[in-house]
Amino acid sequence: MDRRYDFKAIEAKWQNIWEENSYFKVYEDKTKPKYYNLEMFPYPSGHLHMGHVRNYAIGDVVARFKSMNGYNVLHPMGWDAFGLPAENAAIQNKVHPARWTYGNIENMERQLKGMGISYDWDRELATCKPDYYKFTQWMFLKLFENNLAYKKKSAVNWCPSCQTVLANEQVVEGCCERCESEVDKKQLEQWFFKTTAYAQRLLDDLEKLPGWPEKVKTMQRNWIGRSEGCQFSLEIEGSEETLSVYTTRPDTVFGVTYMVLAPEHPLVEKLVAGKAQEAKIQAFVKKMKSTSDIARTATDAEKEGIFTGAYAINPMNGEKVPIWIANYVLMDYGTGAIMAVPAHDQRDFEFARKYDIPIRVVIKSPDSPAKGEEMLEAYAGDGVMVNSVEFDGITVEEGQKRIIAYMEEHKIGQGTINYRLRDWLISRQRYWGAPIPIVYCPDCGIVPVPEKDLPVLLPEDIDFKPYGESPLNQLESFYKTTCPNCGKEARREADTMDTFVCSSWYFDRFCSPHESDIPFSWEAVDYWMPVDQYIGGVEHAILHLMYARFFTKFLYDINMLSCEEPFTNLLTQGMVLKEGAKMSKSKGNVVSPEDIIGTYGADTARLFILFASPPERDLEWSDQGVEGSYRFLNRVWRMVNEYADIIKEVNIPDNFAQLDADACKLRFKTHASIKKVSEDIEERFNFNTAISAIMELSNALNSYSDNEEQDLPVVKEAINALLLLLSPFSPHICEELWQLCGNEEAICLQKWPTYDPDALIQDEIEIVVQISGKVRDRITVATGLAEEELKQIALASPKIQQLIQDKTIVKTIVVPGKLVNIVAR
């Protein structure tokens, strides 16, 4: 009678049934509440890794749970398919990136389907397909139309290994985020999206995201880096030029003893022209420009500078202060020039000490010396202004406002807000990406490709080896075109777009993926968006998650979307580790999902990965742990098989009348488990504790099965609950067992069980009796006793009697339903 747990056959069978019956296909259905559940779509590297398995297993529990709870669940999957790795792999393996990518997609799709995730596969998309990137280009055009896409020449990050420029966000500690090569600075003309135009909204709306981890919001806040201060101009002695600076400490303006320009500052050349030290300064500037950013911005980097020979006039007191050039001032923040107040800024302090520049205290505080010479470090704290003429005695905070007001009144400067966030550089000098839909006409200049001419197709027949500019520049059939305006011969933009552009709107496309004239329909996004639950790795905390937010706000502004934030709730899952380290080929500690699924089945793999750790935390892979999960599923398999035929015809009554103690206990466990599992999934995503509760129910059922007299309706109720509760985690085995128990309709279509509060009422409970906080006895009492009664019963316990006989009771604390604490001396 024991049927073997043949997971291979079972999993294949149910994956087919789900697909054939389109159980996970969804439409906009206004009669049901919608739930858009999304996992970050993968880059098609060719093989799933354990991080993917974890990501999609988590997502599938949420999707199946919500669906069983009556939600209309959108759960799509697609491919982030453009990008450098495809191109690099293609070069290495001498296959075309397209072929390589589509081959990978095919394989990963097969693997993903083998996991049994409840995707609506009809919505599958790949960003490298013309029917998708047509609209990535459309997005570009819309941004261009709204003056949010522009071209400018500036110093940009250049990765010599990837042979392309990178956005700021893609440079980590001066190195390429992808290949870790050191990034150079190059002066290039490139396309940017004006993310800075949305800086304030991107910052403010973080407040509207209570469902996001604080950590991610903090990272975004830091990245946006808002600061309040003021910008003002200084005259330069003997020159027509003025110098503009930005400071967050206008209250210290009377403490300025020198000014600093960034080496790249345009004024440098004009100031030093014809001066005696011109050559020396030019040499210094050249040296600074050639120093890499990492070396220049490292914390312990020595401050270096040189005096220009020029002087600026402090507009507040008419003082003449020397203008220096120094490595510690960056061209691309603020105005690229600062007022230096060595007494109250550590960097200026260090510089002033090194070059013997005076240090003047203008903020008085008991925490710091009153004389510059006596200071050991700059004082940046609170205090009152001194040496500041009419502003003396004013606090730091008040002083900032008053100085700004004064400057505005006297037309010296004005209050300004500055952001660390830069515009998003989206040009890439590589082949495998969406072409930027722009044409350069000798007469009309920069001309956008008309919408009707989209997509600008990425040609396939091309030598795509990188050589420092886009390979498309070599292909005449691509770049040679006519101006959409005047019809004259013109040249296409050959750069492609950063892949993060493609992934900034894919969640919108999933809502109506088959539209061919518009990126997505209003009805669809209005119904589905925003994503209710987004799940993925924390490595996208800034990059993808900020770009996607930027796109969403833009699309909202042009009335394409009705929401301003794309992701209501965000879950950032932890990494999968082996032997305490991230799985990687170089460490040789990679566990292949395909092997695990082949040996134990997808149900086991999913169960283990969800059981081993709560989702946000890192997960330590354990082969033995997998065995354990496999054993558990086998136990469930055997037990339910034993009962399957017996309980087939049993009816579960609406009211359980007379139950013996053991049956009552099992019923209690059944309903307590329903309650716990529901709450663990719904409220806290604590799948690990949900699974342990299911295991407890299984254990209780197992113990009960030893009873000679068994109450079958109670057993059936318990088995039903067990299978329903387990089904989001390990769906295939639950479907099979559900069917074996005589149920005709698939388990994934069932309603999630609800608990019966009556079953949770117990006649008796155990109460802990403490003496002075230490547990001394446990007593079983009827539920619902009054405090006084409880106290008397506790005191009457023989054990307690004995222990307190020569003591005086000082007081007694009663916590109804839990404990009695007798404080005795």
Add this chain to the structure above:
RNA sequence: GCGGAUGUGGCGGAAUUGGCAGACGCACCAGACUUAGGAUCUGGCGAGUAACAUCGUGGAGGUUCGAGUCCUCUCAUCCGCACCA
């Protein structure tokens, strides 16, 4: 340096509101069944003790009848940011 998170048995991890520390699982030990066991079942499993007492949530203090949980200080690990004026 700044900001954040974490620290609990041999291991992964529970403890939801200040109320029985160690749920559940792994590993391990013993037993049953068995020709056999790396299957399955039963039992044990923080330290300590003959048994109790007792000790025990990184460490030191504190609040409380009672602290893994609250407060102060401190250590360690991990992550993020880091000349942003």
